[in-house]
Amino acid sequence: MLHSTRAAILRAPQRSPLARRGHPAALHRHPFQTSPRCVAAKNRHASFQAGENDTGHISAGPNEGILFFDNVFPFRVQKVLGVPFASHDAPPGIFSQLLNPSHIGTDPTSVIENAVKKANLSSSVKAIETLWRAREGGAFVKFTHDGSTPSSEIEKTLKEYLQKKNIRPWFSPWSRMRVNLVKGKPWVEDMFRYPTQWLKVEFIPSEPGAEAVELSQEQLYAFFRPYGKLWDITPQPSDSKIVPRYAHLDYSSLARSVMAKNCMHGYLVGEADGGGKKGTVLRLTYEKKVKAHWIRDWLFSHPRVVIPIVAAIVAGITVAVFDPIRTFFVKAHITRTWHLQENRIYKWIVGYATDIIRWRRRKDDDAGMEAVWDDRKGNIEQIQTWLMETADTFIIVQGPRGSGKRELILDQALKEKKNKVIIDCKPIQEARGDSATINAAAMEVGYRPIFSWLNSISGMIDMAAQGATGVKTGFSETLDSQLSKIWNNTTTALRQIALDSRHKDDKDAHLGDDEWLEAHPEHRPVVVIDNFLHKSQESGVVYDKIAEWAARLTTTNIxxxxxxxxxxxxxxxxxxxxxxRVFRQISLSDCSPEVAKKFVITHLDADVEDDQPPKDGSEKALPSQTRTDLGELDSCINLLGGRLTDLEFLARRIKTGETPNKAVHEIIDQSASEILKMYIFGSDSADDSSKRWTSEQAWMLIKELATKEMLRYNEVLLSDTYKSHGESALHALEQAELITIVSGPNGRPASIKPGKPVYHPAFKRLTEDTVLRSRLDLAILTDLIKIENATIEKCENELLLLSQLERQPAQLTPRVRYLLGKLAASQAKIEGYESEQKDMKKVLGAEY
Structure with missing residues (x-):
C-alpha cells in the first residue's frame, strides 16, 4: 500500500490525482507539511495505510518495483509519545518539523533522485508513490523504470550510494539508512502492532489444494541472512500437529527484522529453490518472544544465586522495618512507658483513694525485711556508690539461694532508679529448644515482634538448599546469631535511654555521645542479670552471650x-x-542470730500493726508481747540458721499457732525428706541423667557432716567412695545445694559444709534413723567390697603372670611381696566390711 506523500497526511480514501499522474508536487510533499486541507482531513477514517482499496497489499505493474528504506523515523514513535495518532503512521503536528524526513535528510524520494543522477542511470527511474511506516521506522517507495535497467541493478546502485553517503539521522547516530528491494508481496496493515526481533515464518501453499514444503534451516538462512545477522533459527518441533508448518527467526537487531519482514513477506519460493512443484509462499509476522514461566524457571534453576539474594532481602527488610519497631518496644519495656503503675493519673487516684480508705501498707512477704536491710545497709550504700562512679567493670552480688540478693538490689539499691531492666536467666536456660530459648530471651527485654518459629522453617530450607546446591546458603540463623540480634537491639535501646537525659543547653553539650556517657554515669540505665550460671553445667551458650553483651555495655559506658x-x-x-578487669563483688551470707530473731518477730507483728486500733482506746497487743512461747526462738534459730527463706517459713508456721520448737522440727523433718528424695533415692534413677553423683557419695557426706559441721575438702577426695570422679561429684552436689564448698587461700577449695544451715540438723535426723542408716551404709560397704575385690583381682593377675616366668630373678622379690601385702590388706578390709554388713543386715531384718 503506497501513498503519495500528500495523500499520507490527508488520509484520502483514494489515491490523489497528482500521484496517479506522477505530478512533481505529489512526489515532494511530505506527511509532516500542514495546510488547511490537511487539517480538515486529519479526522477522516479511511486511509491508504490499509493498502490499495484497503486490501493491505501493494501492487506493482510492469516496469515497476518497490523499495523499502529503514531508519527514516524513530522506531515505535507512537509508543514513545504515549498516545495513538489520528494517522497511525504520522506523528502530531508539534513533531512535524522535528521528524520531517526532508529536514533530517532521510527522504527516500530525494535519495533515489540523487543516487540516479550520481550513477548516470536512465532518467526514467522515478519514485511515483511513497508510503511512510512510522511504526517500523521506514517507508515503502514504488518506482518506475524504462526496462533497460533491471530492478536488481537499481537496488545495488542505491545501496552503494547510501553506504558512501552514510546517512545517519539525529535519532539514530549509530546506524545508517539502508534500502532493499521488496521481493514478496508486503502486507501493510494499519493495526496497532509493533515490530519485534522475533519473526514467525509460515509455509503456505501457492494455490488451494497444493502442498507447501517446509524449508530447512539452511534454506531459510540463505533467504534471510542478507537482511542482517541471525541469532537463531528455530524450526517447528517434528511432533507438532499445528498447521501450517512454521519456523522462527531471531534477528540480532530490530531494524534487520523489520527489513526482512517487509521485503520477504509473500515471497514465492520456486521449485528450483526447494519450494516444491507448485511453490511455497512465505508468510511473515512479528511475534513477541515470551517464554512461559521463564522467571520461575530461572529462579529455580539458579538456587546458588537466588537463595543468598532472598536471604539478603529478608535481612534488609528486617533491619530496615522490624529493628526500629523492636528497639521501640525494648525501650518502652525498660522505661515502663505503658505500665499502669507508672502513670501519673493512676498514682494520683491511688493516693487520693488511700486518704479515704486505709489500705494494707505492706505485704506479708515484705514484713520484717527492715531488720535485714538495717543489717545490710553498708552493702546497699556500697552498690549505690558504685552506680555513681565511672568504672567499666561488673558489679557481682553472690550468695546462696534464699539470701535475699534480688530484694537487696531491686527493692533497696535500685529503689529510686527508674530505668532498669531485669533479665532472669532461669527461664532462658530452662527453655527446651532454640525457639523456646529465643522467645524466653525476647520476653525478658520486651523484644517484639519475634518470629522464632521461622528459625526452624529457615533451617529446613537451608538444609534442602544445601542438598541441592552442595553449599550452605546462610538463609537460616543459629541460636547464637538470634540471641546476638536480641542483645544488639537492647543495646541500641539502652543507649537511646541514656542519651535522652542530654540537653542542648548543658554545659558539656559540646561533648560527643561517647564522651558524655563516660562523664555522666548517673544517667546510665542499670541491667540486672539474675540467676546467672543457673544450671550452667547443661549449656554455656546463653551465659557466654550474656557475658559478652554485658562486657560490651560496660566498656562502652552504655x-x-x-x-x-x-x-x-x-x-x-x-x-x-x-x-x-577486677570485679566489684559483694558476698551475702546468712543473717546473724540477732538479726534473724528480729526478722521473725517483726514478721509476726506486721499484721497486727496494720489492724484497726481497739474501740476502747487501748493499745494494740502485739504477738511479741503476748505470746509466751517466743522464748524458744533462740534455740530454734540456732538450729535453723539465718537463711531468709527458712526464717520466713518459720514465721508463717508460728503465725498459724504452732510453737517455735514444733515449727522448727517440722521444717527439719521436711528438709530431711527433701534430701532423701533429691540426693539419695533420686540420684541413681535411670531417667535422670543430670545427676552426676551416686547415692553412696551423697550419703557419706551426710553422715560425716552430721557429726562435724565442716569437712576437709581434700580428705573427702582421699576416701575410697570418691576415688572415681570425686571432684566432679562434689561440684555437682554443690550446684544442687546439698553442700557448700568454701574457698581457702588463693581461691582453692578448702572445706565443705552443709548447703543450708537447716541441713545440719536434717543430716542428724537422717543418721538417727537406724534402718535408713543400715541400708545406706550397707550400700557403701558393698561398693567398697567391689573396689577391694577389683584390687585383689589385679594383684592375682599380676602374680599369675610373674609365676609363669621360667626363671625368677631376685629383683622380682620386692614386687611379689608388695602384691602379696596389698592382697592381704584388701582381704582384711573385705572381711571387716562383711562383718559390719552382718550387723546391718540384722537391723534391716528386725526393724521396719
Missing amino acids: AHVIFLTNDVAFSKSLSKALPD
Whole structure:
C-alpha cells in the first residue's frame, strides 16, 4: 500500500490525482507539511495505510518495483509519545518539523533522485508513490523504470550510494539508512502492532489444494541472512500437529527484522529453490518472544544465586522495618512507658483513694525485711556508690539461694532508679529448644515482634538448599546469631535511654555521645542479670552471650551491669568476657542470730500493726508481747540458721499457732525428706541423667557432716567412695545445694559444709534413723567390697603372670611381696566390711 506523500497526511480514501499522474508536487510533499486541507482531513477514517482499496497489499505493474528504506523515523514513535495518532503512521503536528524526513535528510524520494543522477542511470527511474511506516521506522517507495535497467541493478546502485553517503539521522547516530528491494508481496496493515526481533515464518501453499514444503534451516538462512545477522533459527518441533508448518527467526537487531519482514513477506519460493512443484509462499509476522514461566524457571534453576539474594532481602527488610519497631518496644519495656503503675493519673487516684480508705501498707512477704536491710545497709550504700562512679567493670552480688540478693538490689539499691531492666536467666536456660530459648530471651527485654518459629522453617530450607546446591546458603540463623540480634537491639535501646537525659543547653553539650556517657554515669540505665550460671553445667551458650553483651555495655559506658548469682565459681565465666578487669563483688551470707530473731518477730507483728486500733482506746497487743512461747526462738534459730527463706517459713508456721520448737522440727523433718528424695533415692534413677553423683557419695557426706559441721575438702577426695570422679561429684552436689564448698587461700577449695544451715540438723535426723542408716551404709560397704575385690583381682593377675616366668630373678622379690601385702590388706578390709554388713543386715531384718 503506497501513498503519495500528500495523500499520507490527508488520509484520502483514494489515491490523489497528482500521484496517479506522477505530478512533481505529489512526489515532494511530505506527511509532516500542514495546510488547511490537511487539517480538515486529519479526522477522516479511511486511509491508504490499509493498502490499495484497503486490501493491505501493494501492487506493482510492469516496469515497476518497490523499495523499502529503514531508519527514516524513530522506531515505535507512537509508543514513545504515549498516545495513538489520528494517522497511525504520522506523528502530531508539534513533531512535524522535528521528524520531517526532508529536514533530517532521510527522504527516500530525494535519495533515489540523487543516487540516479550520481550513477548516470536512465532518467526514467522515478519514485511515483511513497508510503511512510512510522511504526517500523521506514517507508515503502514504488518506482518506475524504462526496462533497460533491471530492478536488481537499481537496488545495488542505491545501496552503494547510501553506504558512501552514510546517512545517519539525529535519532539514530549509530546506524545508517539502508534500502532493499521488496521481493514478496508486503502486507501493510494499519493495526496497532509493533515490530519485534522475533519473526514467525509460515509455509503456505501457492494455490488451494497444493502442498507447501517446509524449508530447512539452511534454506531459510540463505533467504534471510542478507537482511542482517541471525541469532537463531528455530524450526517447528517434528511432533507438532499445528498447521501450517512454521519456523522462527531471531534477528540480532530490530531494524534487520523489520527489513526482512517487509521485503520477504509473500515471497514465492520456486521449485528450483526447494519450494516444491507448485511453490511455497512465505508468510511473515512479528511475534513477541515470551517464554512461559521463564522467571520461575530461572529462579529455580539458579538456587546458588537466588537463595543468598532472598536471604539478603529478608535481612534488609528486617533491619530496615522490624529493628526500629523492636528497639521501640525494648525501650518502652525498660522505661515502663505503658505500665499502669507508672502513670501519673493512676498514682494520683491511688493516693487520693488511700486518704479515704486505709489500705494494707505492706505485704506479708515484705514484713520484717527492715531488720535485714538495717543489717545490710553498708552493702546497699556500697552498690549505690558504685552506680555513681565511672568504672567499666561488673558489679557481682553472690550468695546462696534464699539470701535475699534480688530484694537487696531491686527493692533497696535500685529503689529510686527508674530505668532498669531485669533479665532472669532461669527461664532462658530452662527453655527446651532454640525457639523456646529465643522467645524466653525476647520476653525478658520486651523484644517484639519475634518470629522464632521461622528459625526452624529457615533451617529446613537451608538444609534442602544445601542438598541441592552442595553449599550452605546462610538463609537460616543459629541460636547464637538470634540471641546476638536480641542483645544488639537492647543495646541500641539502652543507649537511646541514656542519651535522652542530654540537653542542648548543658554545659558539656559540646561533648560527643561517647564522651558524655563516660562523664555522666548517673544517667546510665542499670541491667540486672539474675540467676546467672543457673544450671550452667547443661549449656554455656546463653551465659557466654550474656557475658559478652554485658562486657560490651560496660566498656562502652552504655549501662551499669549487676550480676546476681549463687555460683561461687562465677569468675571463671565472667573473666572470659572481661579478662583485664577486677570485679566489684559483694558476698551475702546468712543473717546473724540477732538479726534473724528480729526478722521473725517483726514478721509476726506486721499484721497486727496494720489492724484497726481497739474501740476502747487501748493499745494494740502485739504477738511479741503476748505470746509466751517466743522464748524458744533462740534455740530454734540456732538450729535453723539465718537463711531468709527458712526464717520466713518459720514465721508463717508460728503465725498459724504452732510453737517455735514444733515449727522448727517440722521444717527439719521436711528438709530431711527433701534430701532423701533429691540426693539419695533420686540420684541413681535411670531417667535422670543430670545427676552426676551416686547415692553412696551423697550419703557419706551426710553422715560425716552430721557429726562435724565442716569437712576437709581434700580428705573427702582421699576416701575410697570418691576415688572415681570425686571432684566432679562434689561440684555437682554443690550446684544442687546439698553442700557448700568454701574457698581457702588463693581461691582453692578448702572445706565443705552443709548447703543450708537447716541441713545440719536434717543430716542428724537422717543418721538417727537406724534402718535408713543400715541400708545406706550397707550400700557403701558393698561398693567398697567391689573396689577391694577389683584390687585383689589385679594383684592375682599380676602374680599369675610373674609365676609363669621360667626363671625368677631376685629383683622380682620386692614386687611379689608388695602384691602379696596389698592382697592381704584388701582381704582384711573385705572381711571387716562383711562383718559390719552382718550387723546391718540384722537391723534391716528386725526393724521396719
